[in-house]
Amino acid sequence: MLQSRVAGTPFYVPVMMAALAMGPLLAWAIAGEYWRSLVLVCLVAISPIVVRWPVVVGFGAFALVLPFDSVSVIADTGGATATKFVGIAVTGAMLLTGIIQRRLVRPPLVALWVTVLVFWAVLSLAWAADVDRARTPAMTAVSLLAMYLVAASYTVSEAELTTVCWLALIGGALAAAGGVVLGFDPDSGQTGRGTLSLGESSANPNAVAQSLLLPFAIGIGMFSGSRRTWTTVVAGVGIAAIAAGIFLTMSRGSLFAVAVTICVCLYRYRARPRVLVVVAILAALLPAMPDLFFHRAESVFTGEDATGAGRTEIWKIGVHSLDRFSVIGVGFANFAAAYDQYAYPAFGRSRVAHNMYLSTWVELGIVGLVLLALVLRGHWRLTKHAKIPSSQVPLAPALEAACIGFAVVGFFGDALWDKMFWTQWILIIWLSRTRHDRLISESSARGTLAGLATHG
Numbered sequence: 001m002l003q004s005r006v007a008g009t010p011f012y013v014p015v016m017m018a019a020l021a022m023g024p025l026l027a028w029a030i031a032g033e034y035w036r037s038l039v040l041v042c043l044v045a046i047s048p049i050v051v052r053w054p055v056v057v058g059f060g061a062f063a064l065v066l067p068f069d070s071v072s073v074i075a076d077t078g079g080a081t082a083t084k085f086v087g088i089a090v091t092g093a094m095l096l097t098g099i100i101q102r103r104l105v106r107p108p109l110v111a112l113w114v115t116v117l118v119f120w121a122v123l124s125l126a127w128a129a130d131v132d133r134a135r136t137p138a139m140t141a142v143s144l145l146a147m148y149l150v151a152a153s154y155t156v157s158e159a160e161l162t163t164v165c166w167l168a169l170i171g172g173a174l175a176a177a178g179g180v181v182l183g184f185d186p187d188s189g190q191t192g193r194g195t196l197s198l199g200e201s202s203a204n205p206n207a208v209a210q211s212l213l214l215p216f217a218i219g220i221g222m223f224s225g226s227r228r229t230w231t232t233v234v235a236g237v238g239i240a241a242i243a244a245g246i247f248l249t250m251s252r253g254s255l256f257a258v259a260v261t262i263c264v265c266l267y268r269y270r271a272r273p274r275v276l277v278v279v280a281i282l283a284a285l286l287p288a289m290p291d292l293f294f295h296r297a298e299s300v301f302t303g304e305d306a307t308g309a310g311r312t313e314i315w316k317i318g319v320h321s322l323d324r325f326s327v328i329g330v331g332f333a334n335f336a337a338a339y340d341q342y343a344y345p346a347f348g349r350s351r352v353a354h355n356m357y358l359s360t361w362v363e364l365g366i367v368g369l370v371l372l373a374l375v376l377r378g379h380w381r382l383t384k385h386a387k388i389p390s391s392q393v394p395l396a397p398a399l400e401a402a403c404i405g406f407a408v409v410g411f412f413g414d415a416l417w418d419k420m421f422w423t424q425w426i427l428i429i430w431l432s433r434t435r436h437d438r439l440i441s442e443s444s445a446r447g448t449l450a451g452l453a454t455h456g
Contacts, residue, residue, distance in 0.1 A: 054093040063168035067175030070203035107152035110378030128331025137333035172215020176245025194248030209254035217402035225394025253412025261405040268397030329365035356410035
């Protein structure tokens with residue numbers, strides 16, 4: 001019989017006890033609409049499982065629900081999402097098990113640049129034009145950094161990394177299917193654009209498309225490297241669902257990022273037949289798209305929407321504000337404050353940048369922009385120069401394509417503090433260390449088998 005390491009108790013006993021306690025508490029929370037209590041109950045109930053398997057169950061669950069982040073805001077929490085609480089639990093579990101099981105190692109050099117970038121962002125609050133505007137984003141940045149540093153220092157096996165990637169693909173496919181089935185409404189306030197809806201919450205279509213880019217790239221990697229028929233079929237279905245979801249959001253920046261991702265994959269996979277099948281899947285989806293899809297794409301070239309939904313006008317004002325804020329910036333999360341100082345009355349007030357690079361330059365100055373460039377380059381180089389075992393080789397080009405795709409979509413949106421962006425960096429770091437981590441995993445497995453032989 002499989003035993004746990006605590007006093008010889010079977011491992012399923014704490015799981016059953018947690019499930020029995022969770023049932024009535026969940027019923028109470030749902031009946032009374034105590035959503036904050038519901039999240040707390042869920043976290044407490046699954047904590048033994050997350051601590052036991054922090055990567056597969058913990059981080060895997062985080063990757064699974066991350067595409068739903070934009071519609072998972074919990075009432076009475078000041079805008080906090082369910083994924084935030086899951087991320088906190090996962091970070092704590094990995095830190096605890098990393099210390100106890102000695103799975104913590106030195107993070108790569110790029111983690112230093114990420115840390116300095118966040119430190120500079122928080123330091124900029126000292127001269128921010130509007131400190132109140134930056135408090136919540138600063139807390140988000142610090143929490144993302146904490147999760148990133150713990151994960152970047154944590155060793156994972158090939159099997160754990162593969163499982164997390166599969167869960168990320170499934171989560172993206174479910175979110176995309178939800179957008180296709182529930183969110184696409186020609187009479188909605190989004191003028192026919194697909195999105196995610198949950199109750200009265202409706203996500204921004206651009207944010208939804210952006211959150212699906214990483215699962216889409218992972219799907220290509222899984223599809224290209226799969227050796228079993230059923231996994232190939234699952235990956236192909238996931239790619240089709242995610243691509244349909246991105247197409248129906250009609251986010252032109254994300255569509256461009258998808259095209260770049262495909263081009264990178266074609267080059268890095270040397271135009272393998274399976275990648276050409278992915279191209280065929282995307283082409284087969286185009287006839288099913290509504291007329292608005294083609295109209296939005298054409299409007300950029302015909303001049304009907306030459307400003308990109310007003311983006312170019314915002315960028316002009318942002319660039320103009322660099323005359324004053326180009327060195328140290330106006331302060332973290334204060335692009336809107338800089339915009340208000342330089343905008344003409346006709347352009348409205350308090351606009352976001354819709355450009356990750358311009359936003360970083362205006363808010364954090366040239367120092368922040370250089371740090372951002374070092375961070376992006378550092379993660380990209382990890383996908384290029386890491387000694388990756390043969391079983392994980394197909395995933396490397398996919399994550400490289402995702403890395404470039406996010407860099408592209410950053411020209412049209414504010415992606416830097418997106419959880420999916422940081423998750424991509426974590427997966428890249430784990431992939432770059434899988435050869436070393438496999439040896440650690442095999443050593444741990446031998447120790448586990450010895451323990452089973454003793455107690456069995």
